[in-house]
Amino acid sequence: MHKRSKIASLLMACMVLVVFSGCSGGNSDNAQPQISEQDYEPYGKYETPVEFTIGRNTNHVNNLPPGDTIEDNLATRYVEDRVNVKAKVAWETDDMDQKLSLSMTTGELPDVMLVSREIFNQLVDNDLIADMTEVYEKTASEGVKNIYGSYGDLLLDQVKVDGKIMGLPMTNIGNQHQLLWIRKDWVDKVGAKLPETAEDVWNLARTFVEKDVSGTGKTVGMVMDSNAMNFSPMFATHGAFPTNWIEKDGQVVYGSVQPEMKQALAEVSAMYKEGLIDKQFAVRSSEEKEALVINGQAGIVFNPWWIGYTNYKDSIKQNPEAVWVAVSAPLDQDGKFRTIRQDPVGGGIVVVNKNFAHPEAIMKSVNLTTDFLYSLTDDAINYKKEHPDEMLTDASRWNNDPTQIPMQVDYDDVLKRYYEDLMKADESGDASAVQEDRVVSFKAYQEFKEKGNAVDVNTYGEYLSRIEGQREANNPNLEVTPAGFYGTTETMKLKWANLQKLEEETILKIIMGQAPIDEFDTFVDTWKRTGGDEITEEVNEMAQR
Template identity: 30%
Template structure:
């Protein structure tokens, strides 16, 4: 399986310093350049995106020399635009934005990949389903290698049970019970330090981590729901106004974190770790992150998963995620596109090594069970930068991997999430109007945050709806319903071929 020249799988070699520094000089016929996201990952000392054992492993196995560029995650898509207009194009770009992909595919900026996949992509053909390929086709041709989401939902409610016990309350279920717990966690000194230094609920910028509260009203932002035979965008539904009223009440009463519009992941992490937050919408993996960090810092801290807040009509749940995570595209003019496809096919086929890390370094098998070395796992998380280019989930391996990471309830969290998803009824490629109006409609959502903060009255929601409709929303809705009609009528294939 491994090339004789470099053995990356034996104990003590691939993570002990043998990296890209030792590879042979690049040859033009084997050199490719790729632009991918760093995913916010950091590298061990002495390594970087072009010099590490996982990239060297991919290069050696495919006889390639790969030049990697990683624009900053905060401005990633903007940097891709700069690259596309520069005239100095790489051999591969990876985007997470379907609107970006849609825009440049329609401009003819990428090469079709069908023949290349047939010749060089057996693992890609085997592991990616036909209905997914349909979503990256234009005029009947494939223009991207998709990377898939391993999970289709993200948020789950968690609370500190020790705080619940201290304020004499049970785990909340109904929305009103949630309100009462959030109020107690703010005002009743749940940490027992005699100071008013806790917050009942925190969210993040762009209203991230708010999905369960919109779900209690039967809606989700930027999702599509069937109403009377037509698809309607959740951002403008009356139910969303009610959800905003609930959140605005929390903010007005000082129960919602005043800083939530500025909270990035690091801010939220610190507040949870430092015991300032006792209830929030966690990601499924936060039990291994800020929640675990809080329990390490405070031995008395005890966290439990909660039922999702349930509205007066029994609604609950969170937004489901698209099954496509990202798009690998090859610009027109690339000299050796077959090398790119070979690399991507290798990543899809060598899923276990790149996903889990090298055996006997990151993990071992003991008595038929996978055991992970946490320190090495965390140190070499950067491998995900390369593996995520073509994520092709394996459910059995996924559970085995999660269980090996320790007792963080990771798999249980995902099971809970999958049982409480509110389906987005639109799952097609972005429509032409979405590509045209996506950014300006996204900017409008700042008005929803202003309603929560009391800068604008609740009645301003009506103005938001009108602006959304006038600034492209009605056009998008028309196209989405044209797609919806085709799905109901059994028409298969790309909707916006030109």
């Protein structure tokens, strides 16, 4: 080869290397420095700043003090001050999946990303993210490890590939199942008792309607969501678990196409025909459904423990005498209130670019952010007390938007821990014993005990969720079954949307009497032939890995 050609070839090779090494936002594998044991310390401070870039969802609510930004606020300054780790926003987007898909094709990935399961799988398949196993084992704080450990193997197993931890999952806490919320003042008014069985529930709805207990002439028996899925406790009494993958006879099957579902639909359809379920549930907007409860037309509704954080709390404005209680009903024939464990991964998975030089720095940021949000350490508590003028306008445990990595992690059984913390302080009369981030709930409870419904609606909502809701979410009759599968298969990406549409339309038609109950058999056959069987096979293959 001619000497000039050789030089040109070498230059071209160098340019290619520069382009590819510059795409990742970090150092290449060959250029990565050795991570020292001191660097792995959960709270070890770097001598020189370590900066990482992050792709974020757009923050549309500014609850920061004047002068503060997403990159520079009390939460981020705490991490910078303690471990010398700084975050820089690479970009913000309203469509994370689309943005990351584009970034993968261009090679312009930030150092840290909060991704969906689908994008997570793509990043793993393309070998673009770091193995976080050693980082987690050495650098995760005791607080974070305790939180993750509360899920047993259920949580981290969702982000393991060939036994390696490839991401840090956000958590979806346990016991967020549907509870039966009832107007206790209505129950007393008609001389009834709180229900236990499905028959009790239907009888109470029947009584409310027949006696027009609302006094409006338009009393509604039960309020149902437009897709009927808030009625999952009713389905569960038949052993039916729609929209969930469950284990049955040694295989993972889809709950919506099991014979038990047909039995449940027959019962619900009969009750709809009788007028015990809102006749217009399928066409009502969320606001219209809420209005039935707020305006005092309905006194029975299924909703999780957090009902007090919805507009339902406004019912005491219209009906100051309203007394709402949560009940674990209906029970099945064994006296159990059955539910399926929701996906333990909630909100996404934090992953680190494979070429980022200090993945352990990301773990340190998560450690300190978790301490900060939940006041887990004296250091975090004191830091916030030392900077009272810099506090976020919303200082709740859920406000993770301003943090370096906006991820939320919490104990699987946090509702039990939270409730017992409040009850212990209430019994002792020692408010100082309440965990810092729970003080607002304790104060709301004390005010409600003193004033009843005369409190403002936000205080009432806090009481309703944190006392009434959390208590019942941990009812001793509760029986929680893990789902058989939580992920997404290849065929799901292509066919699941159509199968879901078919399922929802069939269920609504049967409930509303627009199709006979035997239409369920036709639905099951169509579901299986048009992708269901193929997806079920894939699910079982993935569940056995």
